[in-house]
Amino acid sequence: MDISTKIKLAETYAKMSEAELARKMGTTSQAFGQRIKTGKFSSADLDAIASALGTEFVCYFKFPDGTEI
Numbered sequence: 001m002d003i004s005t006k007i008k009l010a011e012t013y014a015k016m017s018e019a020e021l022a023r024k025m026g027t028t029s030q031a032f033g034q035r036i037k038t039g040k041f042s043s044a045d046l047d048a049i050a051s052a053l054g055t056e057f058v059c060y061f062k063f064p065d066g067t068e069i
Contacts, residue, residue, distance in 0.1 A: 004039040007049060014053045024052035 011021055022032035025048055035041065041049070043059070050057035060068045 002039055003046070004036045004052070010053050013026065016053060021033060021049065021052055025049065030048065032043075 008018075011018060016024075017034060018036070019028050019029040022029040025032065035045075046057040046059070
């Protein structure tokens with residue numbers, strides 16, 4: 001599942017529209033919609049999206065021995 005799909009699912013779960021999320025992030029719905037289409041988000045972007053949704057974004061590599069990076 002790509003990151004744009006995950007963001008859309010998170011919006012739905014949080015009962016928040018894309019326009020509302022964009023507003024909370026200080027951008028326009030058009031600009032945010034374009035970012036969703038390209039799927040290009042930095043770690044800072046994903047943290048900001050998570051914060052606006054009232055959640056956290058967790059991303060890591062998990063090795064067979066349990067090590068997480």
